[in-house]
Amino acid sequence: MRATVKDVARRAGVSPKTVSNVMNGVVPVSGSTRLKVEQAILELDYVPNLSARGLRNGRSGVIALALPDLATPYSAEIAHHVVEVAHEQGWSIQIEETGSDPRREYELMSRARSNLIDGLILNPVVLDESAVKVGVSLPPVVLLGEVSQQLADRVWVDSVAAARDMTLALARTGRRRIAVLGTAEGRHSAAAVLRTRGYLAALEELGIGQDDSLLIPCEKWTPQTAADALASYLDSHPLPDALFCFTDSMAIGALSVLWRRGIKVPDDVAVAGFDDIADGQYAVPSLTTVSFDKRLVAREALSLLTQRMANRAGEQRVVTVDYRIVERDSTAS
Amino acid sequence: MRATVKDVARRAGVSPKTVSNVMNGVVPVSGSTRLKVEQAILELDYVPNLSARGLRNGRSGVIALALPDLATPYSAEIAHHVVEVAHEQGWSIQIEETGSDPRREYELMSRARSNLIDGLILNPVVLDESAVKVGVSLPPVVLLGEVSQQLADRVWVDSVAAARDMTLALARTGRRRIAVLGTAEGRHSAAAVLRTRGYLAALEELGIGQDDSLLIPCEKWTPQTAADALASYLDSHPLPDALFCFTDSMAIGALSVLWRRGIKVPDDVAVAGFDDIADGQYAVPSLTTVSFDKRLVAREALSLLTQRMANRAGEQRVVTVDYRIVERDSTAS
DNA sequence: GCCTTGTTTTACAACGATGTAATGTGAGGT
DNA sequence: ACCTCACATTACATCGTTGTAAAACAAGGC
Numbered sequence: 179m180r181a182t183v184k185d186v187a188r189r190a191g192v193s194p195k196t197v198s199n200v201m202n203g204v205v206p207v208s209g210s211t212r213l214k215v216e217q218a219i220l221e222l223d224y225v226p227n228l229s230a231r232g233l234r235n236g237r238s239g240v241i242a243l244a245l246p247d248l249a250t251p252y253s254a255e256i257a258h259h260v261v262e263v264a265h266e267q268g269w270s271i272q273i274e275e276t277g278s279d280p281r282r283e284y285e286l287m288s289r290a291r292s293n294l295i296d297g298l299i300l301n302p303v304v305l306d307e308s309a310v311k312v313g314v315s316l317p318p319v320v321l322l323g324e325v326s327q328q329l330a331d332r333v334w335v336d337s338v339a340a341a342r343d344m345t346l347a348l349a350r351t352g353r354r355r356i357a358v359l360g361t362a363e364g365r366h367s368a369a370a371v372l373r374t375r376g377y378l379a380a381l382e383e384l385g386i387g388q389d390d391s392l393l394i395p396c397e398k399w400t401p402q403t404a405a406d407a408l409a410s411y412l413d414s415h416p417l418p419d420a421l422f423c424f425t426d427s428m429a430i431g432a433l434s435v436l437w438r439r440g441i442k443v444p445d446d447v448a449v450a451g452f453d454d455i456a457d458g459q460y461a462v463p464s465l466t467t468v469s470f471d472k473r474l475v476a477r478e479a480l481s482l483l484t485q486r487m488a489n490r491a492g493e494q495r496v497v498t499v500d501y502r503i504v505e506r507d508s509t510a511s
Numbered sequence: 512m513r514a515t516v517k518d519v520a521r522r523a524g525v526s527p528k529t530v531s532n533v534m535n536g537v538v539p540v541s542g543s544t545r546l547k548v549e550q551a552i553l554e555l556d557y558v559p560n561l562s563a564r565g566l567r568n569g570r571s572g573v574i575a576l577a578l579p580d581l582a583t584p585y586s587a588e589i590a591h592h593v594v595e596v597a598h599e600q601g602w603s604i605q606i607e608e609t610g611s612d613p614r615r616e617y618e619l620m621s622r623a624r625s626n627l628i629d630g631l632i633l634n635p636v637v638l639d640e641s642a643v644k645v646g647v648s649l650p651p652v653v654l655l656g657e658v659s660q661q662l663a664d665r666v667w668v669d670s671v672a673a674a675r676d677m678t679l680a681l682a683r684t685g686r687r688r689i690a691v692l693g694t695a696e697g698r699h700s701a702a703a704v705l706r707t708r709g710y711l712a713a714l715e716e717l718g719i720g721q722d723d724s725l726l727i728p729c730e731k732w733t734p735q736t737a738a739d740a741l742a743s744y745l746d747s748h749p750l751p752d753a754l755f756c757f758t759d760s761m762a763i764g765a766l767s768v769l770w771r772r773g774i775k776v777p778d779d780v781a782v783a784g785f786d787d788i789a790d791g792q793y794a795v796p797s798l799t800t801v802s803f804d805k806r807l808v809a810r811e812a813l814s815l816l817t818q819r820m821a822n823r824a825g826e827q828r829v830v831t832v833d834y835r836i837v838e839r840d841s842t843a844s
Numbered sequence: 845g846c847c848t849t850g851t852t853t854t855a856c857a858a859c860g861a862t863g864t865a866a867t868g869t870g871a872g873g874t
Numbered sequence: 875a876c877c878t879c880a881c882a883t884t885a886c887a888t889c890g891t892t893g894t895a896a897a898a899c900a901a902g903g904c
Binding site: 846850853854855857858859860862865866867868871873874 | 876883896903
């Protein structure tokens, strides 16, 4: 049987509350009793019961992180940083996957209200149809990424500006027929809409007319779907000068298709991505991309969340994280 | 304020225990009262408090998953499957990263004993020096992967056999000078030792003499370190016929270096990996690898864990998951 | 020696859910 | 009517921790 405060108290010859005071360190405890208690804690190998503490305090020390799919490199990197930063601050992270399934988000909300979770960091895919109602009975929420409505505190990268800059960078190497991969046809993902908007803005600036046949739709943003979409596109369209993929994962799928068809990157077509996932560096050729500090995203998200925990009222805040274009081999001229 | 059993009970005109009985469904409840209670639950939007339930029951419904680094594709894929399978069975997953830091494992053990966790799935890197003492006060543990000592229930792939088969497969395409990337010099990771053993066994079978200059050490198993290790190896050694990397991540780093040096894969050198991470399919060229069912690994780990929860005594069990060699472009002849 | 002031420590209750054991309810048999 | 038996419901105590408020203690001043 595991030791409890009671056991420690008995052994140290003090009351349970005194043991609690030593543990938490807010109420002053005299040096001599502190010593006795610490001794007893060591001897009994006492570890406090977090369920009991959670019940009493109404806080569990656990933050939920909800991502569409942990297996994708982007989500994995975000998760990694969130877990690390949270750990530094003494929080535990509970992972939830939402997939693209709205039911999952619904379940998530229910769990979030179960008092085992003090807060929620949510990376939505399609938030318009999200079940996320940031309401009274829900713990504090921070959203990651682009969303259409301002439902909660949020950390994001300015996708419009980044997509515009990337398009300009591609044009700077002399390419004019710049295609984008990842526009959404059906259900609109906010990211797709914003990145398309940035792309179109750049074209306008450049005086290049919009050519709808250069918008390659791709519903799910995975290498597989990107590869399929690009392959079937190439079957019926001429090769563009450049291909701006809305995520690095898609770009990696694209590179694979191009290689398979003997199309040289960057000689025949330049390829760029978005997110700067680690594998982009080791892609063949290495991938030009929009990079941003994911550790910073994690830090800001946690910071917003803890602030919101301290003060549930207060205005909704938005933190914008800087990005930069990283040019690698896939767009060399 | 959130509703409690008490509130629901008052509204339904029954006792708190009856509400509990309706929720848990073990004690029989008459149809009429069940209806009243369910009605009240809906009206009050009642969600049980898991901290309280955890305190009372001694179980939290949370399983911790400890991985070295969530950002690596292998860990990410495992995490994905564990989260999904756990979800299906009503468990929540709390993520812990151990890095290669022994202190982290120590902290982990402490948390694991805090009653917020019912069980632990642990993927150790270097278990010999692990702080994991599967003792009395620790919840049930399942280990993933190769370990040197049988400390707990375990799910693994037979690395020796797989490495042997891969080496034989490479030899079958006519290559004789087969190098391996990822042997460990200092602290021995069990996986490195076992995979090297399988490789050497195959050489012996083939009647190829062991050539120590074909063992390329690489401490950390990341694309970066693999790329560095291979680059400096190539500076002072002739190109081998084939390169068997002990993980796909290392293989991806290797492909990048080879491409940068103008070395053609698979014409000049064949490259193979281990783990079958998703990105291997989209590598350029696509990567030959040792594949195994990660979903099955997750399922078996969870199954062992829940069985161990039910029965803490009983013999330690080992589940071996099948593998197969998947030959892709990187080793075509 | 007594009172004040300030510091440490303690008893008690409460957080919310549920197992135990006791109580209540009704049907069926005599 | 009365008793039995099975089933449904309830009161109470408990899980381990910590906030509150009261009590114990020590130190200093007269």
